[in-house]
Amino acid sequence: MLLLHRDWKAAHVAMLLACGAVAVALPLLLTLAWPASLEPLELWTVDLRFRLRPPLPVSRDPSQDRSDVLVAIDYDDRAARQYGFGRWPWDRRIHAQVFDFLTQARARAVMVDLLFDHPAPNPVEDKALVEATRRAGMVIYPAVFIPVREQESTEAFRRAAPQHLFQAEVHGTGEIPGVGNLTLPLPPLTEAAAGLGHILRTPDRGGVLRRIPLIYATKGGFVPALALSAALRGLHVDPTSVHIERGHSIRFKSREAGEVVIPIDAHGRAWINYAGPWGARFLHYPYSWILDQMQSAAGKTKLLNRFKDKSVVLSNLTTGSGDRVATPFDYDFPTSEAHLHLLNMLLTQQFLRDATPGEASLCLGIPILILTAAALAGGPAMIAPTFAIVLGVYLLALQGGFNRWGILLPAALPILALMVGLVSFLTARLFLIDRERTRFQTALGACLPPQTIQLIKESPGRIPNLLAGHSRELTVFFADIQGFSAFCKRADPLLIQRVLRDFLTAMTIILRKHGGTLNKYMGDGIMAFFGDAEPEGEGEEAEEERVEGHAANAVRAGLEMQKKMTELNLHWLSKGQETHLVRIGINTGVVTVGNSGTEYLWDYTVIGPEVNKAQRLESAAQPGGLLLARRTYALARKQGVLPDNLPAKVITLKGIGQEADLYAVPPEILEQLTGSPPVPTT
Numbered sequence: 001m002l003l004l005h006r007d008w009k010a011a012h013v014a015m016l017l018a019c020g021a022v023a024v025a026l027p028l029l030l031t032l033a034w035p036a037s038l039e040p041l042e043l044w045t046v047d048l049r050f051r052l053r054p055p056l057p058v059s060r061d062p063s064q065d066r067s068d069v070l071v072a073i074d075y076d077d078r079a080a081r082q083y084g085f086g087r088w089p090w091d092r093r094i095h096a097q098v099f100d101f102l103t104q105a106r107a108r109a110v111m112v113d114l115l116f117d118h119p120a121p122n123p124v125e126d127k128a129l130v131e132a133t134r135r136a137g138m139v140i141y142p143a144v145f146i147p148v149r150e151q152e153s154t155e156a157f158r159r160a161a162p163q164h165l166f167q168a169e170v171h172g173t174g175e176i177p178g179v180g181n182l183t184l185p186l187p188p189l190t191e192a193a194a195g196l197g198h199i200l201r202t203p204d205r206g207g208v209l210r211r212i213p214l215i216y217a218t219k220g221g222f223v224p225a226l227a228l229s230a231a232l233r234g235l236h237v238d239p240t241s242v243h244i245e246r247g248h249s250i251r252f253k254s255r256e257a258g259e260v261v262i263p264i265d266a267h268g269r270a271w272i273n274y275a276g277p278w279g280a281r282f283l284h285y286p287y288s289w290i291l292d293q294m295q296s297a298a299g300k301t302k303l304l305n306r307f308k309d310k311s312v313v314l315s316n317l318t319t320g321s322g323d324r325v326a327t328p329f330d331y332d333f334p335t336s337e338a339h340l341h342l343l344n345m346l347l348t349q350q351f352l353r354d355a356t357p358g359e360a361s362l363c364l365g366i367p368i369l370i371l372t373a374a375a376l377a378g379g380p381a382m383i384a385p386t387f388a389i390v391l392g393v394y395l396l397a398l399q400g401g402f403n404r405w406g407i408l409l410p411a412a413l414p415i416l417a418l419m420v421g422l423v424s425f426l427t428a429r430l431f432l433i434d435r436e437r438t439r440f441q442t443a444l445g446a447c448l449p450p451q452t453i454q455l456i457k458e459s460p461g462r463i464p465n466l467l468a469g470h471s472r473e474l475t476v477f478f479a480d481i482q483g484f485s486a487f488c489k490r491a492d493p494l495l496i497q498r499v500l501r502d503f504l505t506a507m508t509i510i511l512r513k514h515g516g517t518l519n520k521y522m523g524d525g526i527m528a529f530f531g532d533a534e535p536e537g538e539g540e541e542a543e544e545e546r547v548e549g550h551a552a553n554a555v556r557a558g559l560e561m562q563k564k565m566t567e568l569n570l571h572w573l574s575k576g577q578e579t580h581l582v583r584i585g586i587n588t589g590v591v592t593v594g595n596s597g598t599e600y601l602w603d604y605t606v607i608g609p610e611v612n613k614a615q616r617l618e619s620a621a622q623p624g625g626l627l628l629a630r631r632t633y634a635l636a637r638k639q640g641v642l643p644d645n646l647p648a649k650v651i652t653l654k655g656i657g658q659e660a661d662l663y664a665v666p667p668e669i670l671e672q673l674t675g676s677p678p679v680p681t682t
Contacts, residue, residue: 013376015428020372023421024364027413036205038412043204045411049402050328056275058282058344065281069108069347070340071310072284073098074317079288088321092116092125096132098287098314101294103136105307109230110139111343113199113315113336116185126186134192140229141189142199146180150217153178158220160184164196165221166232166242174247176268179218195233197226201325201335202269208326209338211269214250214262227342230311234347235260262346263353271352272338273345273406277329282340313339332575352406359407363414367394371421380429387422391415469594473547475530475554475586475632476611477516478618479507479561482581484524495577500524502571503580506564514557515550519605527615529606530554532593551588551632552639558584558626559641562670565624585617587629616653622666627651630661642673 030037058067079085085094095114102110120126133139143157157165157179170176184190198216203209215222222244224232231237232252237260241253247266253259264270275281285306293299315336316322327333345351355363367390374386394414401407481487481503488496504521511518511528519527531550536543561582569579589610597603613629621627628636636642646663653659665673 016372016375016425019375019424019428020368020421022424023368023371023417026420027364027416030416031413038416040205042410042412043206043208043210045398046210046408047208047328049399049408050274052399053403056273056281056350057348058275067275067282067340067344069310070282070313070344071307072282072313072315072337072340073290074284074286074315074336076286076288077318078286079291080318082288083291088316088318091122092120092129095314096128099129099132099136099139101290101304102307102312103132103138105304105310107138107307107310107312109194109234109311110136111197111226111230111311111313111339112139112141113226113313113339115142115144115183116189117183119186126188130186130188130192133189136194138194138233139192140195140197140226140233141185141193142226143182143184143196143223144199145182145216145223147177147200147202147213147216148180150176150178152180153216153218154180154182155219156182157184157218157223160187161190161196162220164190164193164223164229165218166224166239167221168242168244168250170244170246172246172248174264174266174268176215176217176222176244176246177213179216179223195224195229197224197229199226199335199339201323201338203325206326208328209272209333209335210328211265211271212342213268214264214270215244215268225342227339227346230339230343231346234311257347257349260346260349261351263351265354271354271408272327272341273350273352274327274329274341275344278327278333278337282337282344284337311343313337350406352402352408355407355409360410360413363394363410364417367391367414367418368421371418371425375425383422383425383429387418391418394418469592469596471590471592472532472536473543473588473590474532474593474606475547475551475588476591476606476614477511477528477530477554477557477584477586478525478615479558479582479584480522480525480618482583482623484580487578487580491578499572499577499580502568506568507561510557510560510564514553514560516554516557525618529591529593532606547588548635548638551586551635552641554586554588555626555628555632555636555641558586559665559670559673562624562626562667581623583618583621583623584626585614585619585621585628586626586632587611587614587617588632588635589613589629613653613656613659616656617662620651620653622664624667625670626665628663628665630663633663643669 027038055065058070059065060068075088075090080087080090085091095112099110116126116129143161145157160182161184184196185193190196200212200216201209202212204211212225214225214228217223235254235256237252237254241251243251245251246268248264250262250264250270251259262270290303293303313336315334317334317336323335324332325335325338327338370390371383371386374382378386398409398411401409487499491499503524504526507526508518511526514530516528516530517532519529530553531546534546534550561584565580565582572579587610589608591606591608591610593606594604595602596605596607617627617629630648633642633646637644637646642663642665646665646669648661649664650658650660651662
């Protein structure tokens, strides 16, 4: 008892221990009652860990960020147009030529993500493809089937292609999915192939592909995934060394890498250790580019060297063809590259695994134990700081275990337990010590900007003055995307939502960075103001300095927003989306600031003619530029934010009339000020 804080009595200690027990028990009961309730959150944390992880090694040369052994050849629209291949499906002699080329280049393996399960209209095509496959001796074709329970698997694969099954010793308990209704390549292709592998995808809830069964059971053996088939061949695996421990691992011995242990879960699935976004870690060669290089002898020689000792995925990326899926890095990921990520994981043995039951128990119990001990020993004041420290350390442990050892420690359940513990302990504190404490500041936090809340915390006596409407000189800021209404009429609603989220998030961060108060979002528009939270009554000189500083900050925010739009446009272009331009209007003048709402809904905002003028400036601004009132320009120029030689303009503002002494900052001047050239609109 000597370690207990003096504020706690025996009844308090019992309540705190009960809070710790509740923090562990409630999440466990939740998962028992609804086993899948926390899975979406858990999987979201897995995606986040992928994005936060340093680049995964994919090359034998650490200085290279792309694989030197795994590449892709993508059939593309330009090849179809320029070389007269026509619409898909192409003449199968084209694929035969690709195989012959890769054979000549001495490629290591070719994984074909194309299914040739029906005869071609011209039998000569199939004959050429079979002969090229046989000459290559390294082509692995896909197999597709309907997954069933292991007990319901059929003998179809054993009857059609027994040479492409592998045998294994099987131990333990757990599920291995089975092979149901089967589709294989044409029998001559199956006979000529170096291997077969399944290309089935098993997305998690939400449609994200994170895990797949590496093997499917069938009568007479097991069917490997396409990448596993290539790995077994490339690593020269002893076929008698394969062992499967259900719910735990697939083991085999390799002449290249010794014993390889692939972790699997109770459903026979392995995590796909994605090395990065599509195209970032593996080279993709458009088939049209390959044909271009082969027009000259020198180009063909260089091209052959590019594919020497490479494992190649052959895929179809022509318009309207090929499958796509969401991954931790991309929402629109051509699935053919998933084979490269899997094969890289297998060849480099960079596997991911779930936490063991013991590790999961420690992850759940230790943070709650520390939080309980801190509450008992440190008193009420230690509850929140200890929670923040334990949560921060645990988040670092989650990412560190993933980065260094590939362990997916549980996130949702321990964090939920910590939050339940925090709520329990704080509720106990409120009940035992702080029952009279006011909640007024909490209510204000949902209605007022951060700067005003901070002033209230420092001096609660300022509340009436801060919330009451009063006149003050502020800088009002409006921004809006040009032509967004027209874009909304022709774009997909989900795309509109993503574009708005990208835009509003980035612009809000910039506003807050420069001390602006975000007032409201107006569809694709933003209204903000600067200078409202500074104290008053310090003299005219101090007030002028305040107005000058915040006007300059508003202009800085506008310049940075336009620079950020260049980055967003490049990002949207990389996704094949339209680009957008933003108009920004800024005015400095006397406005009425305060709560303009009612007791039912607060609205801390600014009103007055100067606010209307700022909005009209935005409407009249050049897309991609800024339009400033005379006083705003003068104040920003005084701070050195803008050059002295901007010409004054006379512009008619809607609802106001003709205004002289307006100053435009067009895109070409923005480029000089920010160093970012504008991206053309599409």
